[in-house]
Amino acid sequence: NLIDKMTRIILFFLFVCFALGIVQDGYYCPSATKLDEQIPGPTDPSQYRQWHQTQQTWRQSMLGKHFNATTYKIPSLQWAQTAYIQPQMMIHDRYFYNVETGRYTVDKYLDDVNTRYGGIDAVLVWQSYPNMGVDDRNQFDMILDMPGGVDGIRKMIKDFQSNNVSVLFPYNPWDNGTRYSGHPDPVSLNNLWNLLGIQGFNGDTCDTLPASFFENKTPLVLQPESGVVNVSQLEYTVMTWGYWTYPEIPAISTYKWLESRHMINVCNRWNQQKTGQIQHAFFSGVGIETWENVWGIWNGMTPRDSEATRRVASILRFTKEKEFLTSPDWQPFYDTMQPNLYASYFPRGDEGVWTIINSSPKPISGNILIAPIGRYYYDLYHGVRLEPTQVSDFHVVLHFDIEPNGYGAVLCSLSAPDFKLREFMASMAVMTKFPLSAFSSEWQVLQQEIISNGNTPVLKSRSDMVLIPGGNFNFTVSGVEIEGGDNPGVDVQFPWEKFPRRHHSFNLNVSNFYMDPYPVTNQEFLNFLIQDQYVPDDSHNFVKHWTNKTFFPPKISRQPVIWVSWEDATAYCNFNLKRLPNDWEWQYAAQGGKTDRLYPWGNSWNASNVPIPDMGRVMGPPSDVDAFPGGRSSQGIWDLVGNVYQWTNVFRDDHTRSAILRGGNHYQPQGSRWYFPQTYQLNQHSKYLLMAPSIDRSAGIGFRCVADA
Numbered sequence: 001n002l003i004d005k006m007t008r009i010i011l012f013f014l015f016v017c018f019a020l021g022i023v024q025d026g027y028y029c030p031s032a033t034k035l036d037e038q039i040p041g042p043t044d045p046s047q048y049r050q051w052h053q054t055q056q057t058w059r060q061s062m063l064g065k066h067f068n069a070t071t072y073k074i075p076s077l078q079w080a081q082t083a084y085i086q087p088q089m090m091i092h093d094r095y096f097y098n099v100e101t102g103r104y105t106v107d108k109y110l111d112d113v114n115t116r117y118g119g120i121d122a123v124l125v126w127q128s129y130p131n132m133g134v135d136d137r138n139q140f141d142m143i144l145d146m147p148g149g150v151d152g153i154r155k156m157i158k159d160f161q162s163n164n165v166s167v168l169f170p171y172n173p174w175d176n177g178t179r180y181s182g183h184p185d186p187v188s189l190n191n192l193w194n195l196l197g198i199q200g201f202n203g204d205t206c207d208t209l210p211a212s213f214f215e216n217k218t219p220l221v222l223q224p225e226s227g228v229v230n231v232s233q234l235e236y237t238v239m240t241w242g243y244w245t246y247p248e249i250p251a252i253s254t255y256k257w258l259e260s261r262h263m264i265n266v267c268n269r270w271n272q273q274k275t276g277q278i279q280h281a282f283f284s285g286v287g288i289e290t291w292e293n294v295w296g297i298w299n300g301m302t303p304r305d306s307e308a309t310r311r312v313a314s315i316l317r318f319t320k321e322k323e324f325l326t327s328p329d330w331q332p333f334y335d336t337m338q339p340n341l342y343a344s345y346f347p348r349g350d351e352g353v354w355t356i357i358n359s360s361p362k363p364i365s366g367n368i369l370i371a372p373i374g375r376y377y378y379d380l381y382h383g384v385r386l387e388p389t390q391v392s393d394f395h396v397v398l399h400f401d402i403e404p405n406g407y408g409a410v411l412c413s414l415s416a417p418d419f420k421l422r423e424f425m426a427s428m429a430v431m432t433k434f435p436l437s438a439f440s441s442e443w444q445v446l447q448q449e450i451i452s453n454g455n456t457p458v459l460k461s462r463s464d465m466v467l468i469p470g471g472n473f474n475f476t477v478s479g480v481e482i483e484g485g486d487n488p489g490v491d492v493q494f495p496w497e498k499f500p501r502r503h504h505s506f507n508l509n510v511s512n513f514y515m516d517p518y519p520v521t522n523q524e525f526l527n528f529l530i531q532d533q534y535v536p537d538d539s540h541n542f543v544k545h546w547t548n549k550t551f552f553p554p555k556i557s558r559q560p561v562i563w564v565s566w567e568d569a570t571a572y573c574n575f576n577l578k579r580l581p582n583d584w585e586w587q588y589a590a591q592g593g594k595t596d597r598l599y600p601w602g603n604s605w606n607a608s609n610v611p612i613p614d615m616g617r618v619m620g621p622p623s624d625v626d627a628f629p630g631g632r633s634s635q636g637i638w639d640l641v642g643n644v645y646q647w648t649n650v651f652r653d654d655h656t657r658s659a660i661l662r663g664g665n666h667y668q669p670q671g672s673r674w675y676f677p678q679t680y681q682l683n684q685h686s687k688y689l690l691m692a693p694s695i696d697r698s699a700g701i702g703f704r705c706v707a708d709a
Helices: 002-020 045-063 075-082 106-117 139-144 149-162 185-196 231-235 254-258 275-284 303-322 419-431 522-532 566-575 583-590
Strands: 088-090 122-126 166-171 200-203 221-224 239-242 263-266 287-289 331-334 341-348 351-358 367-372 376-379 395-399 407-413 449-451 466-468 471-479 503-510 513-515 645-652 657-662 684-690 706-708
Touching: 045 254, 045 331, 075 221, 075 263, 075 303, 106 149, 106 303, 139 149, 139 166, 139 185, 149 166, 149 185, 166 185, 166 221, 231 254, 263 275, 275 287, 275 303, 275 341, 275 351, 287 303, 303 351, 303 407, 303 419, 351 367, 367 407, 466 583, 471 583, 503 583, 513 583, 522 566, 566 645, 583 645, 583 657, 645 684
Parallel strands: 088 122, 122 166, 166 200, 200 221, 221 239, 239 263, 263 287, 471 684
Antiparallel strands: 331 341, 341 351, 351 407, 367 395, 376 407, 449 645, 466 513, 471 503, 513 706, 645 657, 657 684
């Protein structure tokens, strides 16, 4: 049974990724044996014919007589062949979920991408990295902790699907250090995928698909991030990402050349200018990964790139009814009549489509293509019918314009335009009324704002708190995000800064304030719940370590309360006429006002001043807040480092909310450098992406309060 065979392959692929512990900084297969993603193009038009013959011979030798492409005929997988536009969407994107109303806003998200660049065909819904590792929840736990639980997630997925958007989730084979789910990863994935109705998965870091068999109920689309290793894996891998280079003479997709129905979504996450990515994808008739929210760092497409994507995607989608772009007779480097102009021809019988790119910064006009006589020709990009010039008994010349670094597309048809073609041409004529040069190519960093932690009444005394005398303070701190380098937009933007950045340094006048000597304990938080009758609207995971959210064993009464969201912590502070500390206040108190102090006790690390970290797959409870007197600051503040992270400020931009966590915690999952990084040093802070209290709450995060003096 073909479907059973395909699904067993999927599960074995996952099993091997899991068993080998494949990670992003150590690919499984040696590069010498890995199939290259691109085939370089011919360096001169005079070489086109020889290049075609060489590539066709190579293709035949690679596929041989036994290449089995029947997977591409499975109906439930065929959506991948036309999934031209796919973003990786962080679940923390504010267009996707509204924390104020507690609702998924799929329509808002789709309206945004449709308005800006013409919509999407598939979406990769990403929930794990970079937050994973702050506690021992594994990648599957983090899906199920999304708001609404299974019912809410299933409805969200159906909302995408009802808008003709297919849904993938990631699989992180490097997640071997957090909680074991009780089953091998392939079984956990099988159960989860079938439960939620997901249509495929992105194999994060994966570039291997072993051809062995396990059972699964429903075949899924495989989309390994790093491509495939060999030709046999193309038999059952119908979709991949493409990390390509963009030479002036375009290279073509190796995978599509070998199997024309294979879909690639070309990815270039950090590049601020996407012309190369869009042009090369269009030339090969494949898709684009429109990834803008990169781990909570907004790298939005420029208006020009957005408009180019809209136009290109419109053309690609229009061609899918006649399956031009999956033609096995694809002819890249079709002869053109102008330099710096490159065309691919995708024929179906006597009809076909050319996709054309101009790699020059200058416009090209006049004679463009020589084509067969006796056909109708339509400029799909500009939305006009072409009037060719006959140059022989067999050929005509097509004339049209292509703007600088622009695009063209021509339909070759045996018939006059029907209603659908006329309607599409009219829409493209309107869309391309203004050239791409009318749209800005300037990339802009997205501005953030800090959410105020408020003010407190100034009381005559705060006997339960420590007075922190104010003073001048050189606030110097850096974010520890694993990716993003020093690009603008990484980390957060304090009120005195022009844009978000990784490294921060500013002279502040810190006013006197009070700080709790210890993080808030379980007992103190229980007292608050009893007195205030506080019940969060989103209660999933709320004080998860208690019994029925009302009882805990006496032995943990002096441990810091955990499994509380930023909203829960704020409610506690407000009830007690206190507030959460600002990031700089937390650091000022921890350093005793001395900028160069690395730890609360001095500049040398002393492991005896903090809890012994948990490095296994199970995270133990935190230590009592007064268990390590050697970890106190010079001003008598306890438990600042190494027990639980502590909530401080929340920042937001148009797309993402994030919280700054301080102090690190006692959990250090092993096996991958991609887990949430620790910040024991006082000149470092952690950025934690926020979605909803249900998933934001963590066994590794607590809080302490401050008050104005």
